[in-house]
Amino acid sequence: MTLILGIETSCDETAAAVLKDGRFLLSNVVASQIDLHRKYGGVFPEMASRQHVLAIMPVIQQALADAQVGWDDLDAVAVTRGPGLAGSLLVGVNTAKGAAWANQLPLLGINHLEGHIYSNWIEAEGNHPDKVFPILVLIVSGGHTELILMTGHGEYARLGGTIDDAAGEAFDKVARVLGLGYPGGPAIQNAAQNGDDRAFRFPKARTKNPYDFSFSGLKTAVLRTVQRIEGQDLSSSRKLTPGEHLPEQVVADLAASFQRALVDALVEKTVRAAESLEVTEICVCGGVSANAALREAMRARAPIPVSIPPIYLCTDNAAMIAAAGHFRFLRGERAGLDMDVIPNLPLTSH
Ligand code: KG4
Ligand code: ZN
Numbered sequence: 001m002t003l004i005l006g007i008e009t010s011c012d013e014t015a016a017a018v019l020k021d022g023r024f025l026l027s028n029v030v031a032s033q034i035d036l037h038r039k040y041g042g043v044f045p046e047m048a049s050r051q052h053v054l055a056i057m058p059v060i061q062q063a064l065a066d067a068q069v070g071w072d073d074l075d076a077v078a079v080t081r082g083p084g085l086a087g088s089l090l091v092g093v094n095t096a097k098g099a100a101w102a103n104q105l106p107l108l109g110i111n112h113l114e115g116h117i118y119s120n121w122i123e124a125e126g127n128h129p130d131k132v133f134p135i136l137v138l139i140v141s142g143g144h145t146e147l148i149l150m151t152g153h154g155e156y157a158r159l160g161g162t163i164d165d166a167a168g169e170a171f172d173k174v175a176r177v178l179g180l181g182y183p184g185g186p187a188i189q190n191a192a193q194n195g196d197d198r199a200f201r202f203p204k205a206r207t208k209n210p211y212d213f214s215f216s217g218l219k220t221a222v223l224r225t226v227q228r229i230e231g232q233d234l235s236s237s238r239k240l241t242p243g244e245h246l247p248e249q250v251v252a253d254l255a256a257s258f259q260r261a262l263v264d265a266l267v268e269k270t271v272r273a274a275e276s277l278e279v280t281e282i283c284v285c286g287g288v289s290a291n292a293a294l295r296e297a298m299r300a301r302a303p304i305p306v307s308i309p310p311i312y313l314c315t316d317n318a319a320m321i322a323a324a325g326h327f328r329f330l331r332g333e334r335a336g337l338d339m340d341v342i343p344n345l346p347l348t349s350h
Helices: 034-038 045-067 084-100 112-121 167-177 183-191 215-236 247-276 291-300 319-330
Strands: 001-007 011-022 024-032 078-083 109-113 135-140 145-152 155-161 284-287
Touching: 001 045, 001 084, 001 112, 001 319, 011 135, 011 319, 024 045, 034 045, 078 084, 078 112, 078 319, 109 112, 109 155, 109 247, 109 319, 112 135, 112 319, 135 247, 135 291, 145 247, 167 183, 167 215, 167 247, 183 247, 183 291, 215 247, 215 291, 247 284, 247 291, 284 291
Parallel strands: 001 078, 078 109, 135 284
Antiparallel strands: 001 011, 011 024, 135 145, 145 155
16 A cells, blocks of 8 residues: 655645545645736746745645544655746745655655646546556646657657647636636636637647647637727727727637637547557546536547546646656655756656
8 A cells, every 4th residue: 555645836736635555535635826826817936936835834734634644654755846837846845855854755756747647547537547558648738738648657758749839828818818817717618608619710720740739829819809809899989998808798709719729629639649549548637628628529529438537636736746656656766855846847758
């Protein structure tokens, strides 16, 4: 049996979780900073690190209490070392080091993207924890969009990824253009519920590598459409000042049409890869995999089984870091107490 404490502070969530045997979630505590950053329209890095400093110990103590375990029961501490905001990562990594040293526990440094992938290994609705490699993985988060062929634990072959904006970044930027606020993903999904997803036709990006993605053209097309509509309104009797919100129905239609275009691109390319490669299943992960339209379309159109974690494991959490840590712990990996954070850490095999 293994009991791993996971710690995650790469961006704007302070999180800790205790995971048994790499799949049974005993506790999962997430302190979100969304309210703090909302007034800035995005994550304010210095505020994020200082908030992590305030929250990290209470969050860890809560995770241990919820799991009803003490430090002596743990086998290892797994912490995100990158990619992410340097100041935010430092809080989690230094706390993990102190805890590992004080309690004589092994320390593991985890890649945040690998954590997202391993959210699919946790025993939870929508997941298939018993997997047979190779697996096709789609990571869609605020900073990343990656299509990966996973051939074993820790073995990744990159098929493609975004050549400009990440999927979550596109959601966040378009939400700002539509005056929907932060974070953009849930706001767009919400607005899109009342919209017609065929009201606007947005162009499909062509990429040289068929497994690459490009979302900046789509984002610009939404912006141009908004400017055109606002321009029309300015010339009509109703006077609009720049930046004034569009009529609610137009915002809903734009949100729905944008969401559909983005989801179509993600699903089309993932399905194409699943059809041409010998893979047993598709694993979708990362914050954008919380999107209802994406979840539905992927499940409806995929030719093989699809694993998508429940929403609370899609957005940033520490359970996924503990899950990735479990497999590295079993492989004998250990980090030294001189481990540094790596803000632009790529996902590599080892
Ligand atoms: O994985 P995550 O929590 O943090 C990063 O590692 O980046 O992903 C955050 C991203 C944000 O861009 C957010 O807008 C997006 O995930 N997101 C969504 C939804 N929920 C979160 N995007 C679309 N629909 C959602 N329901
Ligand atoms: Zn993430």
